[in-house]
Amino acid sequence: MKSGLLGVVGYPIGHSVSPVMMNAALNASGRENILYIAVEAKPRDLERFVSSARYMNFIGFNVTIPHKVSVIKFLDRLHREAKLVEAVNVVKFVGEKKVGYNTDVIGVEACLTEPVNGKAVVLGVGGGARAAAIALWRKGFDDLFFAGRRLSTMNEFRKFIMRRNISARIVKFGSAELAQAIKQAELLVNATPVGMYPNTDSSPIPSNLIHRKLTIFDMVYNPVETKLLKVGKARGAKTINGIKMLVAQGAEAFRIWLGEDPDEKVMAKAALTALRRRR
Template sequence: MRTVFAVFGDPVGHSLSPAMHNAAFEALDMECTYYAFRVSREELKAALEGAKAMGFGGVNLTVPLKQEALKIVDADPLAAAIGAVNTVDFRNGMKGYNTDGIGAKLSLEEEGVDIRGSEVLIAGAGGAARAIAFQLAKDGASVTIANRTAEKAIELAADVSAVGNARGCGFENLGSLIRESDVLVNCTVLGMKPDIGGTVATAKDMHSDLTVFDIVYNPLETRLLREAKLAGAKTVTGVMMLVYQGAEAFRIWTGVRPPADVMKRAVLEGLRT
């Protein structure tokens, strides 16, 4: 009998998680299957309880369910601090985790970025920015969060300061902040389809020792990453964050580290269709 895993969200039809996880299960010859189910915020509690009752191995959560899950599951300390859950494991009750920050961390480390001691500038202050800021600050980076609404960035930085060094500000001095940074992480929707011309910065703001990480993965190469290449900066695509956050969820559920290269290939194939 196959063990079922799933992603819950609304909408969820666009999710690449089924292709990514099923490719890993097949590569490892595991008797598991991963599906996508449309679940509203109001239905989440019943859906999670039903999944557990039916013997699901675990589920991922996407918008708009990540914050709602905190009311239902036993969140681990990091997920509770972030204020969002994207992974639920059913082996010991209903345990909630957030793997978005780990996905970002592993994406940067793969490109040779030493997080400890780095000056990291995060553009945006939404859910993904929150997860990444907590993770990188906890791992020893000095994090600056810049947002169009400065108050939101300052509030987030105050929360992140519980685990590490963080400050918040507006976008007015973004160029000078980038020039002082080792890593720029775009957590805004600028550059995402259909607004593929959008970018938080251009080449004139960057320097060749900078690493530019855009968590947007559609299109695969955003305008921000093209501008970074013009400046001679190192670039990291959002695909790897998607892959590594999924790989960490896979590990939590199964105790097995999946083949990231297989998962990446499945994501890239999904983006091409």
């Protein structure tokens, strides 16, 4: 039976409950000889970790903020979904090769099961936003807005959607265009880390932009109910937290690494229990 390490690499990484969730899944499937750990790596240290992970007996690892795009240049090959999204959140060692995958699209799709259409606004232009762009494009959204802060990342995202023939407008946080788009939107997706532990008093947008016809999906899962979701609920909007995405993308990563289905109920329970203990 396969043995070794799995893990998640990001910066910072202290907020992550992936080790608790994934180790629960490993134990439930009788994989006690595999351990899932968190690895904190600053951007300047990412290449060193990726190049040395196989020699530390890693089977593979997850990739989280802020490395989902930058990790690509250190890999040997991309799976078709990672090629499409141009972002990687799962790496698997296949022989001598480091292969990148993307399971975030599956995670987004798992959260948007009910029919929602019309105008959608995505906050962010990073790896999570790329996954959201592909998922929303597949679901038939044709009126998309994306919001960014830095012109450099906004321009990179603009090139990405052009390569994918996705029709969308890219606006700046704090702009009148973004405010107007949110007021007219039926779906709002937060693909930024704003509101994530420990900065739980932060919200990516002003409260007065939220309305009762809005469905708000926040990719942040720690805390389970972010300030954005709390305000949304108070103002009559429908809210979707990030736990379902966390579990869905993690379960797909498990299948990629080990070739079997994990117990997703065990994963969700472990993640929620860990988050409650951190309050």
